[in-house]
Amino acid sequence: MNVCVIGTGYVGLVTGATFADLGNDVICVDKDESKIERLKRAEMPIYEPGLEEIVRRNLDEGRISFTTDIAEGVKRSLVIFIAVGTPPKDNGETDLSQVEAVAKEIAHHMDSYKIVVNKSTVPVGTGDFVRRVIEQNRRRQVDFDVVSNPEFLKEGSAVYDSMHPDRIVIGAPSQHVAMALLELYAPLEVPMLITDVESAEMIKYASNAFLATKISFINMIANVCEKAGADVMLVAKGMGYDRRIGPEFLQAGLGFGGSCFPKDTLSLRHVTRQLGEDSSLLDAVLNINEDRVPRFIRRIEQRLGEIAGKTFAILGLAFKPNTDDLREAKSLEIIRLLQEKGGKIRAYDPVAMDNAKQILKDVTFCKSAYEAAEQADAVVIVTDWNEFKLLNLEKLRDKVRQPLLFDGRNIYQPERVRKYGFEYFSIGRP
Numbered sequence: 140m141n142v143c144v145i146g147t148g149y150v151g152l153v154t155g156a157t158f159a160d161l162g163n164d165v166i167c168v169d170k171d172e173s174k175i176e177r178l179k180r181a182e183m184p185i186y187e188p189g190l191e192e193i194v195r196r197n198l199d200e201g202r203i204s205f206t207t208d209i210a211e212g213v214k215r216s217l218v219i220f221i222a223v224g225t226p227p228k229d230n231g232e233t234d235l236s237q238v239e240a241v242a243k244e245i246a247h248h249m250d251s252y253k254i255v256v257n258k259s260t261v262p263v264g265t266g267d268f269v270r271r272v273i274e275q276n277r278r279r280q281v282d283f284d285v286v287s288n289p290e291f292l293k294e295g296s297a298v299y300d301s302m303h304p305d306r307i308v309i310g311a312p313s314q315h316v317a318m319a320l321l322e323l324y325a326p327l328e329v330p331m332l333i334t335d336v337e338s339a340e341m342i343k344y345a346s347n348a349f350l351a352t353k354i355s356f357i358n359m360i361a362n363v364c365e366k367a368g369a370d371v372m373l374v375a376k377g378m379g380y381d382r383r384i385g386p387e388f389l390q391a392g393l394g395f396g397g398s399c400f401p402k403d404t405l406s407l408r409h410v411t412r413q414l415g416e417d418s419s420l421l422d423a424v425l426n427i428n429e430d431r432v433p434r435f436i437r438r439i440e441q442r443l444g445e446i447a448g449k450t451f452a453i454l455g456l457a458f459k460p461n462t463d464d465l466r467e468a469k470s471l472e473i474i475r476l477l478q479e480k481g482g483k484i485r486a487y488d489p490v491a492m493d494n495a496k497q498i499l500k501d502v503t504f505c506k507s508a509y510e511a512a513e514q515a516d517a518v519v520i521v522t523d524w525n526e527f528k529l530l531n532l533e534k535l536r537d538k539v540r541q542p543l544l545f546d547g548r549n550i551y552q553p554e555r556v557r558k559y560g561f562e563y564f565s566i567g568r569p
């Protein structure tokens with residue numbers, strides 16, 4: 140099938156690469172010329188395990204191409220995916236201006252029947268909005284349908300997730316239209332659910348908000364565990380064995396960051412309030428998440444006293460492991476708060492250093508965790524990279540000025556760290 144994907148961010152690029160790998164003819168469109176030039180040479184704009192290989196292979200075999208010419212992409216394809224950014228506005232509402240601009244372009248260049256698919260995470264009602272924009276801007280009276288096909292991939296395992304999704308959700312105006320998408324996904328052999336457009340849009344928001352709720356829930360329990368002398372890791376394990384609860388997304392820590400959970404939960408809250416419904420559950424999820432870093436900093440201050448003049452080794456800058464993405468990363472908030480209080484920062488991340496250098500000021504960027512720890516008054520684990528789980532703690536202790544370890548992701552066994560002479564503080568553990 141001839142497929143066009145508009146937007147080469149995480150979702151667009153991975154989606155395009157996956158469809159190409161499944162044997163389709165894929166044309167990826169982006170207005171960023173330098174990005175397209177790099178992609179033509181199989182140079183990835185993002186760090187994502189396995190992505191370069193799959194793009195390179197499909198470029199070599201002629202199944203994927205990259206262009207800035209949206210007209211070419213639209214004319215050549217039956218199915219057109221919109222995978223552009225949907226950032227939040229200040230009030231939490233989703234900014235649909237990029238989606239709208241792309242819908243207008245599609246409308247201008249449509250010369251035969253098209254299936255326009257919303258892949259970006261968008262509020263319920265956006266399918267209808269896109270349909271109206273295309274209707275109003277069409278230059279020829281050609282037919283089209285608008286479908287919602289939300290993406291559930293996670294950064295860091297995006298290629299794997301898009302090849303092995305738990306389910307495919309297709310929100311279509313009719314069975315007939317849904318069939319075209321079914322055909323596209325059939326080789327994956329995974330459960331597929333066909334719904335109306337609005338329900339598909341809600342499935343995406345409800346799923347992300349539910350996972351965010353799970354994280355805030357366990358973080359709230361971690362706060363209680365700290366006071367009650369319980370261990371949140373054991374509590375989560377015990378809860379997770381219950382199949383109705385499940386073990387995933389019960390990792391207590393510094394809370395959720397990244398480009399999806401904070402923005403999507405805010406957006407769902409906005410929609411909930413706009414429709415006149417009670418958003419207090421989502422309010423609590425967001426409030427708990429917003430207090431994770433301030434609470435962690437209070438803990439550091441309680442032990443260390445004045446932050447001013449102290450040096451902190453920050454291990455991990457990416458919002459989670461296996462990505463170089465710093466969007467809504469807890470590292471940024473931690474570093475900002477420590478710097479505001481006069482702390483000095485030495486930082487290290489296995490892959491996010493280049494991105495971090497463009498955002499962070501007055502930070503000493505180091506080549507390893509050990510270099511970051513040199514003369515530090517405290518080591519602070521912010522991202523749970525595997526590399527940090529395997530650190531030589533004896534070597535680390537020899538570098539620091541004070542053997543204080545604040546672990547925001549509970550990556551160590553307390554007894555093990557203490558054996559190496561560290562005073563160890565983690566989340567929700569006695």
Ligand code: UDX
Nearest residue numbers: 290291292293294388389390394395396397399458459
């Ligand atoms: C998420 C959804 O998982 C994915 O389905 C959707 O398509 C996009 O949003 P992503 O943001 O890439 O994916 O990362 P995810 O692995 O879900 O983690 C999100 C945040 O939650 C990270 O900051 C992570 O550290 C945090 N998290 C996750 C926890 O604090 N505890 C957990 O148990 C799990």
